[in-house]
Amino acid sequence: MANVDLQRPRGTQDILPAVTPIWHRVEAAAHRVAQSYGYREIRTPVFEHVEVFRRGVGDATDIVEKEMYEFEDRGGRRLVLRPESTAAVARALQQTSLLSEPPVRLYYIQSHFRYERPQSGRLRQHTQFGVEAWGVPGPLADAEVIALAESLLTDLGLKGLVVRLNSIGCSDCRPRYREALVTYLAGRRDELCGDCQRRLDQNPLRVLDCKVPTCQAVVADSPKPLDYLCETCQTHLAGVEGALSALGITYVRDGSLVRGLDYYTRTVFEIGYDKLGAQSTVCGGGRYDGLMEALGGKAQPAVGFGLGLERLILTLGAEGLVPPEGAAVDAYIAYLGPQLGPEAMRVAQMLRAAGQRVEMEALGRSLKAQLRRAQKLMAPYVVIIGPQELERGVAMVRNMETSAQAEVPIERLAATFAR
RNA sequence: GUGAAUGUAGCUCAGUUGGUUAGAGCACCAGGCUGUGGCCCUGGGGGUCGGGGGUUCGAGUCCCCUCAUUCACCCCA
Incomplete structure (x- = not known):
């Protein structure tokens, strides 16, 4: 600053x-x-x-x-x-x-x-x-x-x-009107505001939409453009x-x-x-x-x-016509422990390739913090990659609205989300 | 270009006649709950008080300049 x-x-x-x-x-x-x-x-x-x-x-x-x-x-x-x-x-x-x-x-x-x-x-x-x-x-x-x-x-x-x-x-026809207007306004020049006296020389048509009451009074009796068309x-x-x-x-x-x-x-x-x-x-x-x-x-x-x-x-x-922000992503990929990062990334890529919008945990925070982040993003689902599930080739899929969780085989994740 | 108001944490705002280390709510981070969001509790990080200069023992508070935003004019989308 x-x-x-x-x-x-x-x-x-x-x-x-x-x-x-x-x-x-x-x-x-x-x-x-x-x-x-x-x-x-x-x-x-x-x-x-x-x-x-x-x-x-x-x-x-x-x-x-x-x-x-x-x-x-x-x-x-x-x-x-x-x-x-x-x-x-x-x-x-x-x-x-x-x-x-x-x-x-x-x-x-x-x-x-x-x-x-x-x-x-x-x-x-x-x-x-x-x-x-x-x-x-x-x-x-x-x-x-x-x-x-x-x-x-x-x-x-x-x-x-x-x-x-x-x-x-x-x-x-515009020059004819302009001339008539200038002639008229010049005759009442001293009744116009300072701006309009300047406009009279530079752009007389502008006097027409001046908001100063005294100018409007003058304009009221002025020649009208439509009469000169x-x-x-x-x-x-x-x-x-x-x-x-x-x-x-x-x-x-x-x-x-x-x-x-x-x-x-x-x-x-x-x-x-x-x-x-x-x-x-x-x-x-x-x-x-x-x-x-x-x-x-x-x-x-x-x-x-x-x-x-x-x-x-x-x-x-x-007018209240700006819709509220919607979900930024379709799924959030959470993982536990730095060694699982690459696997989480692979899962994220699979889902993206299947057309899903996916954000993956970037800071290696606690699961609690990851879920908070997912909630903030309004992600409907969180895919949790943890050591317990990974041993069996599955991931935990959490529905953030209902809090229901289910294990899904990793290779079937994309198909699950695609429906 | 003319006239006026405002400027304190990321956001919304307190801050008494100038007086010790500048506060609150929300947000953020961590812990309580050693792998589970929303509620609650505890703690924490964050501010050259828009910037510069001046007055003063002492300035977020007073003065000047400057930058930015907002309002009206002007103009225009």
Whole structure:
């Protein structure tokens, strides 16, 4: 503890054996649900050239401006630990022929790195399950990814999460709206909070979801993004909503929903769980038809989302959906006296080969201590290798629940357990 | 990046206006039961009181700095 350099870096966590099971469960569900929608897994490098995110995510975003872990490698390349995966996936697609046969449906489970001020649900290294549908311009694709996220949450037993939906327009109508909003807000600049006065210059759409009451009062009379949507965008939004309704997915229209990454166009959505406090957004996504071009490639429409696994697991905990720890092993091998260690080991191997999870006494402790250990592991059976039994080629098998014991010939142990 | 709270054994926490060797419960180990878990009894190992500096005869207690966690903001998953 004394040496700061030997501590876990700020905003990171060690995921210990007691919690890896819920991670496995969540990851398994993510793989299963994504594949059930025909999505295939992609894995991209942990680090990329800085330009991928500067151009993909946007130079003016917080993520790129002040949260990237940038470094120069020994060859003088400017690299960065990926702060998100969508731009990285787009980059990967440019370098393959996958997109020559759209649609391309992909998913990933990857770590992301951002220099954030840590809080519960906000880490410097966090994991996202993400999904991307490339080469699909129509609104059904937007609805599909939202449905996919919803399926995962339902699969894990979650209820009561709220889907919020909005459209922020396209390259045609967004500038018109932005201009109208800036004109309006500039006229009432002195009524806005300090943050919003800054936002007005940098990212005026963000003023819409400011929580300061005076700002909300100003926003209440402001031009609404939906009023400025061009016909194409309106039709698209209506298409998404129609599909969601057909699927029976409940959502709320939230005209103030804005996302912080520049690449979004038209559809944006979030799925949140309000009991998580300030970090309540579990899933965020939308459409990013302009991303591929921003990265210098041929234009390709796409929709997707990122879903934070740490936050998802916090939510499962808050909802009491983390199952209690089960037995770590099927059998515990106890033995008496150091000379029987090798024989105990041979028995353990036999059972493992037969598909059993087996832990063997490692410290040569008293039988009492070995049984205590077995109990702790919730091992249903203990196989006791002792000199008395070994002479006759048998082992004592103890049922830990009933305390019943029976001698079983060693060569038949595997068959006994396999039933 | 802004504002605030917290930091004592592996865990949850006591620790009176600064005053002798820093405690409890749980956990762990051993013995009681010389080869049998859970209950009980007895004993034991464990702490640079987050770290550094200062005030003082004396600091877990007071002051400063620092690190970490948490909460709100900001942002986002």
